[in-house]
Amino acid sequence: MKKIALAAAVAVVLAGCDSRQDAPEDAATDNATANMTAESAGAGAGGSATETGTRESGNGAVTAQDAKAFLEEAQQRLAKMAEEGAHASWLAATYINVDSQYTEALASERFTSLAVELANEAARFDDLELDAETRRQLTMLKQGLVLPAPQDPELTAELAQIGSKLQGMYGSGKYCTGEGDEEKCYGLTEMGRLMAESRDPELLQELWVGWRKVSPPMKPLYERQVEIANAGARELGYKDLSEMWRSKYDMQADAFSTDMDAQWGKVKPLYEALHCHVRAKLNERYGDDVVPPNGKIPAHLLGNMWAQEWGNIYDVVKDEDMEAPYDLTQLVVDAGMDEKEMVKVGERFFTSLGFKPLPETFWERSQFTKPRDRDVVCHASAWNLDNKDDIRIKMCIQKTADDFITIHHELGHNFYQRIYNDQPFLYQEGANDGFHEAVGDAIALSITPKYLKQIGLMDEVPDESKDMGFLMRQALDKIAFLPFGLMVDKWRWQVFSGEVEPSDYNKAWWQLREDYQGIQAPVSRSEANFDPGAKYHIPGNTPYARYFLARIQQFQFHRALCEAAGHEGPLHRCSIYNNEAAGEKLRNMLAMGASKPWPDAMEALTGQRELDAEAIIDYFQPLMTYLEEQNQGRQCGWE
Numbered sequence: 001m002k003k004i005a006l007a008a009a010v011a012v013v014l015a016g017c018d019s020r021q022d023a024p025e026d027a028a029t030d031n032a033t034a035n036m037t038a039e040s041a042g043a044g045a046g047g048s049a050t051e052t053g054t055r056e057s058g059n060g061a062v063t064a065q066d067a068k069a070f071l072e073e074a075q076q077r078l079a080k081m082a083e084e085g086a087h088a089s090w091l092a093a094t095y096i097n098v099d100s101q102y103t104e105a106l107a108s109e110r111f112t113s114l115a116v117e118l119a120n121e122a123a124r125f126d127d128l129e130l131d132a133e134t135r136r137q138l139t140m141l142k143q144g145l146v147l148p149a150p151q152d153p154e155l156t157a158e159l160a161q162i163g164s165k166l167q168g169m170y171g172s173g174k175y176c177t178g179e180g181d182e183e184k185c186y187g188l189t190e191m192g193r194l195m196a197e198s199r200d201p202e203l204l205q206e207l208w209v210g211w212r213k214v215s216p217p218m219k220p221l222y223e224r225q226v227e228i229a230n231a232g233a234r235e236l237g238y239k240d241l242s243e244m245w246r247s248k249y250d251m252q253a254d255a256f257s258t259d260m261d262a263q264w265g266k267v268k269p270l271y272e273a274l275h276c277h278v279r280a281k282l283n284e285r286y287g288d289d290v291v292p293p294n295g296k297i298p299a300h301l302l303g304n305m306w307a308q309e310w311g312n313i314y315d316v317v318k319d320e321d322m323e324a325p326y327d328l329t330q331l332v333v334d335a336g337m338d339e340k341e342m343v344k345v346g347e348r349f350f351t352s353l354g355f356k357p358l359p360e361t362f363w364e365r366s367q368f369t370k371p372r373d374r375d376v377v378c379h380a381s382a383w384n385l386d387n388k389d390d391i392r393i394k395m396c397i398q399k400t401a402d403d404f405i406t407i408h409h410e411l412g413h414n415f416y417q418r419i420y421n422d423q424p425f426l427y428q429e430g431a432n433d434g435f436h437e438a439v440g441d442a443i444a445l446s447i448t449p450k451y452l453k454q455i456g457l458m459d460e461v462p463d464e465s466k467d468m469g470f471l472m473r474q475a476l477d478k479i480a481f482l483p484f485g486l487m488v489d490k491w492r493w494q495v496f497s498g499e500v501e502p503s504d505y506n507k508a509w510w511q512l513r514e515d516y517q518g519i520q521a522p523v524s525r526s527e528a529n530f531d532p533g534a535k536y537h538i539p540g541n542t543p544y545a546r547y548f549l550a551r552i553q554q555f556q557f558h559r560a561l562c563e564a565a566g567h568e569g570p571l572h573r574c575s576i577y578n579n580e581a582a583g584e585k586l587r588n589m590l591a592m593g594a595s596k597p598w599p600d601a602m603e604a605l606t607g608q609r610e611l612d613a614e615a616i617i618d619y620f621q622p623l624m625t626y627l628e629e630q631n632q633g634r635q636c637g638w639e
Contacts, residue, residue: 064134067125071137074118075425079387082425085111086385092164093394094367096171096375101164109160112149116156119145119236140426140594143248146541147225147241148232155228162225166218166539171377175210186210188305189370189378189396196303196312201290205522208300215533222533223502225541226495242496245489245543249432250597257493260545263552264486264516266613267479270620273627274479275518276636278302278310281317296520296638299513306535307519308484310476311402317476319630324469325449325462328401335457339368339397345455346407349443350415353576353583358414359389370396379536380406382413387428388421405444412440420593427593431601433543437550439590442557451575464570471572471623478551479620483516485548490516491532492544506531518638555615560606561586571619 088107092100122141130138147163149156176185186194191207198204230241238244246253275297282291282301291298303312310317314324332342340363347358370378378396385392391414397403416439420428430436452458491512494500500508506525509532514520525531532538555571562574565582576582589605599609606612617624 062124062128064128064130067128067130067134067138070121070125071134071141071426074122074141075137077114078118079425081111081114083386086383090383090385090392090394092167093171093377093381094371096168096377101168105157105160105164108163109157112145112147112160113153113156115145116149116151116232116235119148120151123237136597137424137426142236143244144426145232145236146245146543147229148236148244149228150231150235155231159225159228159232162221162228163541166221166225166533166541167377169214169218170533170536170539172375173211173214175207175213177210187378189398192305193398195300195305199285199316201286201301204300208305208522211305212529212531212534215530215539216528218533218539219502219505219530222530222539223505230496240497242493245496245545246493250599260486260548263549263611263613264482267482267552267616270475270617270624270627271479271482272518272636273624273631274475275638276631276634277627278313278317278476278480280631280634282313285316294635294638296514296518298522299519300522302480302519306484307517308481310480311473314473314476318469318472322469322472323466324473325466326452326458328404328447328452329399331452331457332399332401332404337399339399342397342399342404343368343393343407343411345404346411348455349408349446349451349577350411352578354580354587355415355419355583358391358411361389362391362393362414365390366392367394368397379540380410382410382417384414384417384421384428387425389418391417405447408444408447409440412436412443416440416590419587419590423593423595427595429594431589431592431594431596431598433546434549434553435598435601437546438553438557439586441550441554442561445554445558446575446577448573448575450573451577454575454577464573467570467572468622468626471620474572475620475623478616482548482551483518484513485544485551487512487516488532488535488537488544492538503527514638549611552613552616553611555619556602556606556608556612559615559618570622571615 085104085107088100088104092104119142122138125138147159149159174185174187175191176183178184186207188211191211194207195204226241233239233241233244236244238247243253246256249256251259279291279297280293282297283293285291286301291301297307299307301313302310304310318324337345343366351357367376370376376396377394380395381393383392383394384390393407393410393414395403395406395410397407413436416430416436417428430439449458449461453461491500491509494508495505504527506527506529510521510525521531536542537544558574559571561576561582562571564585565574565576565579567574567576576586585605589601592601592604602611603609
């Protein structure tokens with residue numbers, strides 16, 4: 001995430017990486033959208049490319065040179081405090097207790113106070129005519145906060161404390177059954193495994209409901225957090241936090257929302273075809289009493305605690321004659337790799353492209369497995385604690401296909417972080433927040449049979465006769481995720497703007513889930529529940545639009561890298577592993593960081609300056625043809 005895009009956790013961390021059981025998507029960090037026109041580097045800041053002398057501001061006369069001096073000092077101060085906060089956040093995530101949360105809250109309070117001070121001071125230069133780079137950095141300084149506190153020390157402290165409490169409540173959450181010696185408690189990782197593997201609808205419903213008991217106590221804290229952060233956003237000149245979040249993409253806030261919907265419109269037919277087929281298969285498995293043949297799908301049956309990705313029910317969805325080309329989980333298990341060795345495999349992917357090996361401190365300081373002696377946040381994330389070489393990942397790795405893929409994704413963040421670390425502090429991030437996610441996911445798209453044979457996990461590459469099973473498995477994750485990736489922040493934008501009142505938090509959440517995903521809660525829900533809080537990115541205050549955009553961008557990146565590698569044949573069979581030409585093109589784009597508007601970075605890699613959803617449609621075209629054939633005679637869609 002951005003260096004000052006910090007809520008409770010002030011770590012320089014891509015901590016929202018969202019994928020599967022919330023331990024990974026995750027990536028966390030920083031999106032582009034379709035048809036975004038690149039405005040000036042300082043879009044929305046009112047600057048021009050010409051420097052002038054002195055202008056009057058509310059705080060007296062300031063000059064262009066004053067702006068440059070201010071930015072130099074501001075970045076030095078932010079870098080120093082960000083490193084301090086990163087260590088506090090790492091401690092709070094890997095040793096969850098009252099002391100680590102207290103330490104993190106203090107660091108967050110200090111960092112937020114500084115960021116708010118600097119963001120407001122940056123506004124002194126709004127009326128100056130400045131060169132594009134100075135204006136860009138000033139705008140980034142103003143927009144970098146995720147939850148801006150007002151210029152009130154007590155409110156800043158309260159906001160930091162709330163954020164730390166929310167993360168701690170989520171990270172230590174459990175579902176317990178029985179009493180006394182009969183009590184059994186499940187952590188989220190174990191519940192996620194059961195959700196993925198069990199086909200018992202009663203158990204799945206129990207786990208679904210059980211995990212959501214962690215979130216109702218969060219609601220009053222979340223409501224207060226929104227109130228404080230909205231006040232902070234207004235002090236920075238925004239109507240509310242919704243407008244502020246949507247103003248970070250080189251275009252106007254409302255235009256960004258419109259483009260999000262436009263992109264969804266392009267891929268929605270593919271999602272609806274997949275939904276129709278999956279519902280029919282679930283109905284065959286469970287019967288009309290559990291899964292109605294028409295309408296919405298019960299959310300607990302899709303193999304994932306949030307029904308955000310459906311790949312875990314591939315065995316239910318596939319046709320009898322549809323055979324997956326391989327079982328990646330079994331390949332990982334058969335290889336006898338331990339958790340660290342799985343990460344070593346991921347590192348070798350990047351070094352094969354010309355990246356430098358990871359520093360020794362990465363192997364000494366990362367969290368690869370869940371400790372037995374303490375609570376930790378297992379949600380996968382990539383960290384750079386010193387803005388240089390102290391890079392780490394934090395995971396509770398399982399020997400599964402999901403985590404093998406997630407490791408490649410998270411390392412994509414780490415290698416991105418490392419290659420732009422010579423940029424100025426404000427430019428040490430992705431070209432926009434979706435780029436970080438898209439890069440990690442684009443790398444994961446190269447985990448193909450060709451790659452698995454190259455690294456010795458497979459003896460032979462299966463022929464194309466089994467590709468439909470592979471594409472189905474991919475779509476159950478990649479395509480099924482799209483509406484979820486869109487609606488999470490749609491809910492928050494409505495909450496931030498006041499369109500949704502606290503008395504309707506849960507109602508609005510489920511209205512969006514039903515409208516966009518075509519799923520429904522397996523049991524009745526009310527405002528006594530706070531189901532948004534059961535998803536990490538809500539209490540963790542990680543913006544989510546990046547994931548929707550990145551799920552589209554990754555295919556655009558993948559297509560461009562495969563073209564650079566000289567790949568011929570179906571896009572889904574391409575891997576760029578060990579290809580120097582593709583590696584050079586990728587490294588050149590990543591090294592830009594955020595030093596240029598995102599269309600410049602997009603053009604450097606793809607030759608295009610706009611998001612292009614045609615790449616995802618091209619990738620899945622064979623599956624779309626198959627789904628249209630399978631859905632003949634079925635009543636698709638939902639009310």
